[in-house]
Amino acid sequence: MRITDFDVLTFDCYGTLIDWESGILAALAPWRKRAGVTLGDEALLTLFSEVESKIEAERPALLYSDLLTATLREMGGRSGHAATPAEAAAFGQSVKDWPAFPDSAEALSYLKQHYKLAILSNVDRASFAHSARRLGQNFDLVVTAQDVGSYKPALAHFEVALARLAAMGIPKQKVLHTAQSLFHDHVPAKKMGLASFWIDRRAGKTGTGATKPPPEPVKPDWTAPSMAAMVEMHKREKAR
Incomplete structure (x- = not known):
């Protein structure tokens, strides 16, 4: 073959x-800076992978832009650094910049x-x-x-x-x-x-x-x- x-x-x-990894990290940068997130890039990408895939399985009809918004909300909760509604919404619209x-x-x-x-x-x-x-x-x-x-x-x-x-x-x-x-x-x-x-x-x-x-x-x-x-x-x- x-x-x-x-x-x-x-x-x-x-x-x-x-x-997408560069795009994700760039889109997360405002939240990381404001909230003082200390997770390194690889740890943050791993957290993203866990949350994103879980929401994809649980809510398969959710539009991806909305799924990204929900992903940052949950990442904020898990990390102890809550994202603001504006930060979560901006992350949801970030694919255009990747x-x-x-x-x-x-x-x-x-x-x-x-x-x-x-x-x-x-x-x-x-x-x-x-x-x-x-x-x-x-x-x-x-x-x-x-x-x-x-x-x-x-x-x-x-x-x-x-x-x-x-x-x-x-x-x-x-x-x-x-x-x-x-x-x-x-x-x-x-x-x-x-x-x-x-x-x-x-x-x-x-x-x-x-x-x-x-x-x-x-x-x-x-x-x-x-x-x-x-x-x-x-x-x-x-x-x-």
Whole structure:
């Protein structure tokens, strides 16, 4: 099996294409400063991962911008540093400010020449629209949590995307899911019988950052530390 064997790349966006950890920490900075939060960056990202995933499971129909607001409220309660309503609301609207990884737009432009590109994201449509502009792409398919009424690792994103791709004449054997999060993406992708490519953006770092660890072992089919490295792998395969 080669990465050039596929017709579609389905992407997680946040953590894979958009640097959500930098975006999250920047958006939390006003609260941290005002409230005197002493948790370090990694501890704060771990707290975020625990709270965000819990709310996603408990309130799957909640719009992601509102979910982020609720996440900061609970993070404040757990840490003993309550967030103000204004701070929580600002965090809820922060996705628009989260930066793209430096290699994402160029890599997507290259890959678009060889694949259809799809997004399977846990955010809402309005938040993703800002990120799409940062990435410079009109994606062939976008499936958000707002569309399916649940959050990955629930399977609805994958079920809807595969059904829509099948209607285009593309079977799941021609779909390669590309993502950073083992928890949100690779475990459910494997449950759906998909090949997967791990963009390990946290290679060399300790812990799992803003993403919970997977509940079970999972083995992606390929691994690279960046989108740029994935592109180089594709170029080498094409040259052979």
